[in-house]
Amino acid sequence: MKKICFFLLLIPSLLVAQKTTILKGTVRDSKKNPIEKVSIKVGKIGTITDENGKYQIRIPFKEEVTLFFSHVSYRTFSKKFTAKSRNAIRFSPILSLKTEQLDEIVIKDHKKKAQGFTKIDVKKAINIVGPNAGVENVLMTLPGVSNNNELSTQYNVRGGNFDENLVYVNGIEVYRPFLIRSGQQEGLSFINSNMVQNINFSAGGFQAKYGDKLSSVLDITYRNPTETATTIDASLLGASVTFEGNFLNKKLSTITGVRYRDNSLFVNSKQIETNFRPRFTDVQTYLTYDFSEKFSLNFLGNFSLNNYNYQPLSRRTRFGTVAEPLELIVYYSGQERDKYLTMFGALSADYNMNDNFKLTATASRYNTQEEEHFDIAAQYNLGEVDANIGSENFGEVEFSQGIGSQLNHARNDLDALITNFQIKGTIKKGKTEWSFGVKYQKEEIKDRIREWEIIDSLGFSIRPPSHAANNEPYEPFEGDITAYQNIRKDNEVSINRVSGFVQFNQRSFWSDHEIFYNLGVRAHNWSVLGNGIQSKNKTIVSPRAQFAIKPNWEKDMLFRISGGLYAQPPSYRELRNFNGDINVEVKAQKSIHYVAGMDYSFDMWQRPFKLTTELYYKDLSDVNAYTIDNVRIRYRADNVTTAYAHGLDVRLNGEFVPGNESWVSLGYLKTEENINNQGTIARPSDQRIKFGILFQDYVPNLPDLKAYLNLVYNTGLPGGSPSYSDPYNFQQRLRDYKRADLGISYVFTDVNKRYSEGWLSNFKELTAGLELFNMFDIQNSITNTWVRDVYSKTQFGIPNFMTGRVLNFKIGMKF
Template identity: 65%
Template sequence: MRTCKLLFFFIFITATLSAQKATIKGTIKNTDKKPIEGVSISYSNYGTTSNKKGEYVLQVPAEKEISIIFSHISYSTFQKNISIPTNKTLRYSPTLNFKVEEINEVIIEDRKKDAQGTLKITTENISKIPGANQGVENILMTLPGVNNNNELSTQYNVRGGNFDENLIYVNGIEVYRPFLVRSGQQEGLSFVNSAMVQNVNFSAGGFQAKYGDKLASVLDITYRTPKDFSALINASLLGGSITAEGVSSNKKLSGLVGVRYRNNSLFINSKDIETNTNPNFTDVQAFLSYLVNPKLKIDFLGNYALNNYNYIPKTRRTKFGTIAEPQELIVYYNGQEKDKFKTVFGALKGSYNVNKNLDLSLTTSAYHTIEEEYYDILASYNIGEVNNDFGSDDFGEVEFSEGIGSQLNHARNAIDALISNTEFKATYKKNNYEFNIGLKYQNEDIKDRIKEWEVIDSLGFSVRPRNFTTNNQPYEPFTEELTPYQSIDAQNHVKINRFVWFAQYSKNSEWNNHKIWYNLGLRSHNWNVNGENIETSNQTIYSVRGQFAIKPDWEKDMLFRIAGGTYNQPPFYKELRDFDGAINAHVKTQKSIQVVLGNDYSFSIWNRPFKLISEIYYKNLTNVNTYTIDNVKIRYKADNNATAYATGIDLRLNGEFVPGTESWMSIGFLKTEENYNNQGSISRPTDQRFKFGILFQDYVPNIPNIKMYLNLVFNTGLPGGAPSYSNSYEYQNRLNAYKRADIGISYVFADANNKHNIGWLKNVKEFALGFEIFNMFDVQNSITNTWVRDVYSKRFYGIPNYMTPRVLNIKMDIKF
């Protein structure tokens, strides 16, 4: 309600200040003499839109020359200078021309992506869509089949996969995430700098052989090559960024540089845990391109990131349970956590155009991360029954304690990982077919120290570890050494060498006037694991993948496609390490047979374009390496001792719900289960049964410079997990549904349609100021459970870890 009042007040003040002494009206048509709905008619910071009949009416200042701009997403922008006497009406009915610049190329590219089952995401409004982590991943969360119940994290799972099963490429170079991050609070910035992005393509499954060996999805990012100089500044209460780009006088060298800073205190300090914390994250990226000659181009992509996470918890009060039996956890903390994650990445790519048919490229890259996770935190807790008598003076207070104890957690974890590779690719195109091949060698050198333990004490008695045999106290004294409830102490030095190749063939053709496209590919992956005190292992796998699409020669614009094949995920370092920190070099590749059936239906409503995308999928998984998820930290069992499946349906409707803007709604149904050691099928940790998402854009018709962006997500509850080292089959409860709505409202002072010829704004290309409300309805969402044990009842209590409440943010975007 407060947001609505602010908006109405904003609109009222702006409208009152407008001079309204003359009128211009008319009917807008295209070259086919058909009326155009949704044309934006504006001058300065005021305007209106045309109705279904193409009619418009706009009040303007009298006795003054002004520029009226007519703009629409499908037509060329038109400008008219006018001057109208006081209290007079000018009738003006312009004809707008269809946009024809490079239209054939755009249509071909879009159809090709549609046939491949790859979704192309519009990059224009990436930074404008509200979210706790604005950027490309924030957009992905609104898509069907893509889930994450943690707004502080940029990680995501797709169609039942986990965070480690997604491929991410920037300019064709695979990028990685930190290893030790266990909480979205620590994670910081995504590798992808949204201000540098030109194209975003996403595939949720059934992707081609040219992409790597993962089981879930592909996010393919392309950074833009600058054409002229510009600078973009983003600032908010969460941090800011500066992005600058330019090109040399001879047009051979271009550069794109971005610097970002973020501080998550606004979110973390508003949770149910009182803390003294300062999590700050810094990132510098550069993309340089040099045109040696018309055939040879050299690109450089570099990144430096430093994440500092200093966390000092003080107290926590969390209410849980039911209305009939409310309970409360009260915790007092001592100690702190200090984490540091430093990452350096560099890649050099040479592209050579042999002739109009053949392109070659050679890429070499290196990724180096040094991560430290240090903490000593003592938590003294009390679990009690809460007085639920509304008439009592002690209503809401704890009146009986069911569990009293403490937990001491200690860690001195560190990892030093260097990943380097060299890759050669060739693309041959002729007529209506394309042939791609690639060869890649990669070396991974990882030094890891994991040293962490937990001591649990309840009513003065140390809780024994899970494998401890019972004693006969107090009748017989206990003389053995006190041991932690759980403890890991391991040091590993692992080297992995990989050799990968792929070949694929694609062709466009026609069959009885129906347009068809198909792709067939083969991929091979060989890897060798060795290291100190590790038995050497060498394995090879093959993947066969294919896609087929047909666009029938029908009156309705329909496209049908089928994709699938065998997909493998050879183990990365984390998948080789079991719960106790030991390395199993013989972990096999996880295998998946996938089938995806899809349909795209393009149509018009209200003379505006819409598209309905539908996909049905099924995955059969073998050699499954089961895992647990604690916030965003994944621990693998490293034994390939399970089978699993995932099946579901994804629906997405996008189009111009509001003229001149793109919005969409998504619906996803998913079921994924696993069977470990033939104990029967249970839900996997990512079993998100139902997903509903909306991304909606709007503006005020009479004042189109006021923009509104709504990001809404509803996910049914995930499995709540299990206490450490327990049998997950005994804990199959689910968390509550995840419900979140973020809204952003901004006023655009300058952009392509609102240029200023005088004042300080004349040198500004874009300028917008606004505010955002995260978690607008202040819903208490939980991501995991904290498991607290009472030694007396030998009972575990699952205490929900609540995410961020409602938070207000103010932001500014300015581009020169």
């Protein structure tokens, strides 16, 4: 029934088009290039165009008004309008220059499309509804991007894992914690959505300037403020404050954000009864000081503190079939106390010699101090439930199949320090652009691992999987009692890296068709010193290329192909195997990308739409195979695996409802691996079908009452097996992932609705709303708990369900 409701909700949402009094369009110059920061006013209401020249403003219904379009470099233009209906009006004026003709401007939108980037509206990242609302939550509605854990901001892209994604903020690479096991430990993403200006995402086939990873690039730009403002957001899940402004005669611009997050609301909806208060705090700032038009200094800083105190009490889970239901009851004692302290600072200098030559030098340092300490004992009873409706004990456990206990212990401490220095440059000449860069990076990691697990079944300690067979309880075992899992290691690792790139870009014309192409190459040299053992110096070279053509057709279409060799030299996580040992000779994983795509922009229902498709194939070698438990990845550290991934991504975005952009995405993926020539099996990220919808709507007669709907359906992942197991013995899949989140908000005031008097005149923006997470209360699982049946000597995988239905209230304001 839940599945039926899930899809029925979709049909009316997509078909109903509401009426509106919105005037929107794109302001361009005489060469059809968009103009940014054009002021548009009607009466006391005003707005400005974005970097793509787009604007949107509300005008009165059945009343003649005059719109004024003004810009410092263009002649002011005015136009009278009378909205005779509430249907959206589109108007895209052409402004004339006040002075002589300027140099040719490259259309940024076409350039990003040609590079294979998806540009995401910042407002969607702020307004999207979801447990971890923000940039990553928007990504998970795109085809080819998936994550079945709503408490995690990590994501898989086209068959890769969490460690294969590059994330940049203002050209500076940022990192994820090392010891995180579960999504509920993660807390806040590094990216503060309230500070973001631009979001660009590539799911593969990206340029040589974007680092050495196998899967994707998320390129974030924080904004340089143009006004003084304070933004406050608050909800039952936490709060944030963002301040921005210009000082010292506008030479200094600053934007600073403070965030606090409390996931108790979600944790209390889970099946495990706990004393639990996961709290996360961070402070982030971006400063820019302009010494002159040519030279400026920038600073990006972040301080993050995550405290995770977890004390489970009990758990009750029913599973199995209607005819043979089973129930697991667990009573816990003990607790987990984790702490993650992260500090990051980056100083960069920009030097613009002229319009054609630019240099940027960056120095950054990242430090993470992580503690994972727990002692948790569990006593469990696995029993058969009475399924006889006429029985007096119907629904109660009548027979115990397995009784036992388990004790998990850890005292894991990690300290990582990553320091790098980088110089990048750009040289332009007409429609040709050369980019180059060189980077030195040093990683120093100290890791202390003390982790063991003891399992007891009916008073008999269970030996490790690799232990010699015994015939207990029929024959006594006289050996020592050993832990089921036991890792005791002290690792000290130092990695030195030198990398660089050079690439050539050109935009030109072939007959009347516009073409873009890019040729680039990266080189990466590294060496590892681990526990006193020095590796050989290794070097990998990665050539990459892109080509796109925009035909001079009546239909607005763009075709592109891209590919190359992508390599991922090992990080510390990839050097450490299941037992905590370091292999300093781990090689770089390699992947050859082939990507072909098409963008088709068209009008439907007199509104703009765009269809984007991409077909891809990845051939992987020297793969470092891994297992995954929740969000914890454990590598083999041996490079004895080959793999492949292929698929198709389709995305349709546009104004399904006038004035509001939404999208529907569909992805197909197949990825398999062959570990040490044992045969081909599905990789842990083999999620065959991905379907997502991000939908916006509003009430026709009350357009300031808006609704946001986020729907995701993913087929089940391989997984749920014990982390220590042989993946060839556990190829069953988890259940399909289905989720629907709904948000409703009312806009009291914003840039299109300002008040000159009354209490609302104190706000630049004011919104309030409700969010309903997992509104169908679907039970999704990410892992299994494995319990042994002493009679059949088999194991049962009991699903660990994630969060249920949760209601949240939020309010946002800007002064």
